[in-house]
Amino acid sequence: MTIDRKHTFGPEEIEARLKADLPHWRYEDGWIRRNYRTNSWKGTLMVINAVGHLAEAAWHHPDLTASYAWVEVRLMSHDAKGITVRDFALAQKIEEMVTWQPGLQADGPLEGTPQHDLRFSYLKYD
Template sequence: MSQKLTDAEIQTQLAQVPDWTLEGDRLQRTYRFKDFVEAIAFVNKLVEPAEAAGHHPDIAISYNRVIVTLTTHDAGGLTQKDFDLATQIANL
């Protein structure tokens, strides 16, 4: 199990993932696309890095908007895994 980060560690890591926000004990980013097809294509791109990391985001899709939320449920909050996956997603 991954170790939950401290508040100070979270703030340090948050500076490394622009456009991601802290929502309670979750890391979140909203992506907007031209249409539903582009939104779904983006979601499909999330599969490989998530599977490789063994860490899966919560995803909400509303037409051309995709909200990606990360947290490590078994740790009860944010861990390094969340920030690592956020970085990978940001680079897609």
């Protein structure tokens, strides 16, 4: 079965997919959007770089808005002029990478950044 990468979804389909698969994302003004809260400019830059890496690797380019302690990611397939499977796929990858918390794995070798010490903590997890 071939995936139609330029098929655009209607508002009801978009809302249903977000609710089921990406609950922290929202549909607004023709974009799917997500705000990531950070603890500092350092965290903001780390989120931007992570999103940038994934977007470039996927050859799909989000719009970003950033400030000291937050980043907004907006996805819409410009060539299709709407929300496509590419937007949902990239949003899922962004969500997985940005919100990954290795410290939650009690028996894992990676401890994760200390959330209680703002010198090291960078993302405010939902």
